[in-house]
Amino acid sequence: MATWRPDPSFYPSPRMAAKAPKETLAYVAAFDPERKRPDAIAVVDVDPASSTYSQIVGQVDMPNVGDELHHFGWNACSSCLCPNAPHPHVERRYLVVPGLRSSRLHIIDTKPDPRNPQIIRVIEPSEIAEKANYSRLHTTHCGPEGIYVNALADRDGKAPGGIFLLDHQSFDVLGQWEMDRGPQKLAYDFWWHLGHDTMITSEWGTPDTFENGLVPEVLLGSKYGRRLHFWDLHKRKHLQEIDFGEEHQLVFELRPAHDPTKAYGFVGCVISLKDLSASIWTWYRDGNQWAVKKVIEIPAEPADPELLPPVLKGFSAVAPLVTDIDLSMDDRFLYVSCWGTGDMIQYDVSDPFAPKETGRVRIGGIVSRATHPKAKNGALSGGPQMVEISRDGKRVYFTNSLYGAIDPQFYPEGIDGWMVKLDVADGGGIAFDENFFVDWPKGHRPHQVRLEGGDCSSDSYCYP
Amino acid sequence: MTTFWPWLSLAGLGAFHGLNPAMGWLFAVALGLHSQSGRVVWLSLAPIAIGHAISVATVLAVVVAFGSTLDPNTFRMAAAALILGAAGYSAVYGHRHRVRIGMRTDMAGLALWSFLMATSHGAGLMLVPAVLSLCLAGHASELAMASSLPISLAAVAVHSGAMLIVTAVLSLAVFAWFDLAVLRSAWINFDRLWTLALGATGIVLLVQ
Numbered sequence: 161m162a163t164w165r166p167d168p169s170f171y172p173s174p175r176m177a178a179k180a181p182k183e184t185l186a187y188v189a190a191f192d193p194e195r196k197r198p199d200a201i202a203v204v205d206v207d208p209a210s211s212t213y214s215q216i217v218g219q220v221d222m223p224n225v226g227d228e229l230h231h232f233g234w235n236a237c238s239s240c241l242c243p244n245a246p247h248p249h250v251e252r253r254y255l256v257v258p259g260l261r262s263s264r265l266h267i268i269d270t271k272p273d274p275r276n277p278q279i280i281r282v283i284e285p286s287e288i289a290e291k292a293n294y295s296r297l298h299t300t301h302c303g304p305e306g307i308y309v310n311a312l313a314d315r316d317g318k319a320p321g322g323i324f325l326l327d328h329q330s331f332d333v334l335g336q337w338e339m340d341r342g343p344q345k346l347a348y349d350f351w352w353h354l355g356h357d358t359m360i361t362s363e364w365g366t367p368d369t370f371e372n373g374l375v376p377e378v379l380l381g382s383k384y385g386r387r388l389h390f391w392d393l394h395k396r397k398h399l400q401e402i403d404f405g406e407e408h409q410l411v412f413e414l415r416p417a418h419d420p421t422k423a424y425g426f427v428g429c430v431i432s433l434k435d436l437s438a439s440i441w442t443w444y445r446d447g448n449q450w451a452v453k454k455v456i457e458i459p460a461e462p463a464d465p466e467l468l469p470p471v472l473k474g475f476s477a478v479a480p481l482v483t484d485i486d487l488s489m490d491d492r493f494l495y496v497s498c499w500g501t502g503d504m505i506q507y508d509v510s511d512p513f514a515p516k517e518t519g520r521v522r523i524g525g526i527v528s529r530a531t532h533p534k535a536k537n538g539a540l541s542g543g544p545q546m547v548e549i550s551r552d553g554k555r556v557y558f559t560n561s562l563y564g565a566i567d568p569q570f571y572p573e574g575i576d577g578w579m580v581k582l583d584v585a586d587g588g589g590i591a592f593d594e595n596f597f598v599d600w601p602k603g604h605r606p607h608q609v610r611l612e613g614g615d616c617s618s619d620s621y622c623y624p
Numbered sequence: 625m626t627t628f629w630p631w632l633s634l635a636g637l638g639a640f641h642g643l644n645p646a647m648g649w650l651f652a653v654a655l656g657l658h659s660q661s662g663r664v665v666w667l668s669l670a671p672i673a674i675g676h677a678i679s680v681a682t683v684l685a686v687v688v689a690f691g692s693t694l695d696p697n698t699f700r701m702a703a704a705a706l707i708l709g710a711a712g713y714s715a716v717y718g719h720r721h722r723v724r725i726g727m728r729t730d731m732a733g734l735a736l737w738s739f740l741m742a743t744s745h746g747a748g749l750m751l752v753p754a755v756l757s758l759c760l761a762g763h764a765s766e767l768a769m770a771s772s773l774p775i776s777l778a779a780v781a782v783h784s785g786a787m788l789i790v791t792a793v794l795s796l797a798v799f800a801w802f803d804l805a806v807l808r809s810a811w812i813n814f815d816r817l818w819t820l821a822l823g824a825t826g827i828v829l830l831v832q
Contacts, residue, residue: 162718164813172804241807243651244737245723249813304723327720355658357726394726420727421658622727623804624657 162249169613172623174418180551183611190604193564195226218275227259233300242622245304258297289315291333292324321347342398346385355420359391373565382406415487428482436460438482488553497544504544518588534597542575548609549616556582561605577605630754635786642790644814648672649795675738677784683748708826710746
């Protein structure tokens with residue numbers, strides 16, 4: 161239903177959004193790697209004043225098993241205030257929750273009781289295949305033309321993957337987004353610069369190269385994704401491709417500057433075939449073209465092969481495996497998850513070409529197995545993965561699972577799920593909130609975190 | 625005095641469009657903010673007004689051209705049906721349509737955007753009752769093409785002029801003095817008001 165006034169969680173600019181009230185709830189995707197019981201969206205109490213702080217206070221189970229919930233998003237967000245395509249009276253109310261493996265899409269209502277969300281609609285894979293020709297649904301963003309959902313494969317599980325549109329009120333599948341996809345074949349993440357009418361997409365691989373785990377031959381042959389694609393957001397036309405080169409594999413999470421007047425952003429590259437390092441690249445406007453520059457390189461750490469999983473034994477080193485990054489609302493701090501070594505690193509990226517490390521914590525990690533003050537049994541498995549920042553930039557939440565089939569390749573003893581929170585000092589510096597540790601219930605592993613009212617990777621803005 | 629009210633309603637509808645953030649002033653402010661230039665806000669006003677004027681003029685021209693071939697009663701019914709159709713479209717689809725123009729638009733793109741916004745809102749149709757009453761004022765029973773044309777042109781000028789004035793005042797004032805945070809509470813649902821107004825106008829025209 162349309163409202164009389166804009167949703168109170170919509171902000172014209174990131175500057176205003178940074179003054180939003182503190183979140184009290186987090187929604188977290190949780191999946192069963194065994195695919196025996198339904199996946200769920202869990203509701204975590206993140207209000208320090210609450211008696212159930214740091215506990216799961218609600219949960220909605222999916223109607224099927226084996227969806228592999230992964231990323232998800234809101235039906236509407238601050239981009240609804242954009243002047244060229246306004247939708248100011250749509251509510252931010254529904255979570256759009258895709259199954260990465262099942263290609264099923266769930267619409268979940270958080271309104272009547274935010275702690276007890278309800279599924280109101282399930283869009284079956286056959287409908288998406290028929291109307292948009294896609295499968296393996298990955299990431300969602302609310303934007304100018306409704307809800308954008310990307311998919312890693314076509315309906316037959318092959319390339320190309322791409323994006324399709326959903327109506328943000330009826331949730332009807334509107335069809336494929338691309339009108340001219342140029343050379344783009346692989347898909348992973350997507351986001352945009354609303355102020356520059358530009359869509360950016362990144363690359364992973366086709367389902368046959370990840371649904372049973374990463375394939376070493378594909379990786380060593382540099383056949384996984386290594387490119388960025390730049391598109392005209394409104395003509396829906398491919399404009400430019402940038403190849404990171406044979407050395408770089410798995411170009412994943414895209415974090416454009418929130419300030420719509422700025423034309424730069426950050427993308428993480430999981431691994432270098434040369435030395436197992438991970439890297440962060442800045443894309444930027446260079447004349448009439450887009451360009452990229454490597455701005456951070458995180459080296460692999462030498463390690464005793466005895467402590468390493470088979471896939472890393474031969475290298476005698478732990479790869480940092482940067483699998484997620486997130487940018488604070490003021491575009492000042494970039495958080496980098498090193499799922500392999502167990503580090504969460506904070507960089508000051510005020511100068512996007514010269515990041516400075518301002519904080520680092522370690523938890524879990526393939527070799528380090530670092531613990532948390534509130535963890536009961538010492539050594540922790542998994543490492544920092546999906547990371548989310550509060551709108552005011554003062555709190556950072558993250559979980560520890562990457563993907564069902566890949567988790568055991570790097571953590572062969574299994575991953576016990578957890579979710580933690582960092583407090584951010586003014587001017588930089590991060591530390592664990594010693595009172596926040598969610599020891600995830602066995603049988604599920606947590607993945608993406610979304611914060612009540614929006615967070616730093618949910619909303620885009622049209623005004624500086 | 626009988627011909628005063630139609631002119632006032634034409635101007636009032638223009639002012640309403642000018643007031644609606646979705647019809648132009650907010651876009652002008654945003655373009656100004658992106659280029660950090662008050663001059664861009666000024667420059668944006670012309671394409672917004674021109675796009676709007678072309679939309680309402682086209683609709684009026686088509687309606688009057690057809691209308692002059694019909695007897696006034698049939699014409700009134702046809703206009704009512706069109707307006708109710710626009711109200712129905714607006715209620716069902718409203719703001720949800722293909723986005724063609726982005727934040728890097730040039731002035732021609734801005735005029736096209738304004739044209740599309742006005743057309744999809746049914747802005748021109750809403751002027752039909754006022755123009756109809758003006759055209760019929762002098763000729764008790766039939767629409768004459770010769771006199772309708774200047775009246776319609778004047779109607780477009782009054783309507784678009786009122787819209788331009790309100791758009792200009794709002795965009796320049798907001799750009800210069802206000803923080804856009806006001807949008808969070810002040811942006812009321814103009815779409816719903818507009819749909820109700822279209823529906824009411826259609827019904828009044830029908831039962832008149």
